[in-house]
Amino acid sequence: MMGVWLAFLRGINLGKRQMKMAELRECLEADGFEAVKTLLASGNVRFLADGSATALKARLEKLMADRFGFAVGVVLRSGEEIEAMLAGHPFARLDPKADVTRHVLMFDQNLPAGLSLDDRPGHTEILRIDRRDIYIAGYRQPNGRYTEGVEDVLKPLYAKLGKGTLDTMRNWNTIEKMLA
Numbered sequence: 001m002m003g004v005w006l007a008f009l010r011g012i013n014l015g016k017r018q019m020k021m022a023e024l025r026e027c028l029e030a031d032g033f034e035a036v037k038t039l040l041a042s043g044n045v046r047f048l049a050d051g052s053a054t055a056l057k058a059r060l061e062k063l064m065a066d067r068f069g070f071a072v073g074v075v076l077r078s079g080e081e082i083e084a085m086l087a088g089h090p091f092a093r094l095d096p097k098a099d100v101t102r103h104v105l106m107f108d109q110n111l112p113a114g115l116s117l118d119d120r121p122g123h124t125e126i127l128r129i130d131r132r133d134i135y136i137a138g139y140r141q142p143n144g145r146y147t148e149g150v151e152d153v154l155k156p157l158y159a160k161l162g163k164g165t166l167d168t169m170r171n172w173n174t175i176e177k178m179l180a
Helices: 019-028 053-068 079-087 150-160 172-177
Strands: 003-010 034-039 045-049 074-078 100-107 124-129 134-141 168-173
Touching: 003 053, 003 168, 019 034, 019 045, 019 053, 019 168, 053 074, 053 150, 074 079, 074 100, 074 168, 079 172, 124 150, 134 150, 168 172
Parallel strands: none
Antiparallel strands: 003 045, 003 074, 034 045, 100 134, 100 168, 124 134
């Protein structure tokens, strides 16, 4: 049975790692993926396909490497996982009047059990840590930026996870549009 899947690509359209979304869509359609829709140039793709998450991730990564000539990491979520993410209202406790940006940091593997991160209230807050996702609020700073310094908050996480960890961050507005 066909399922809805969402692929979030890591590190494309940076430097020589260029990938036009129309070409990506054509590439996936030619390989049998159905109802392919891309959102923004940062590599967000929704599609219908049969198969397990592991098999689809491997298929997508090979397909893109063959077509575009460079390796692309894929963080894959099912439509049901994104629906649950949205229904969980991870940003509900934020003041709706706050000048803040909302992000989710998604991993392709489970995070360590009991993981906690120190945040910087009024700067970068870790609102929730789920099995494979971290919800982050970045407050507007005097220089006008929102997420400057988030790497300092996440540094202990990456030290714990080590090299080779695949993750990608998306603005929550993007996640809200992915199933539309």
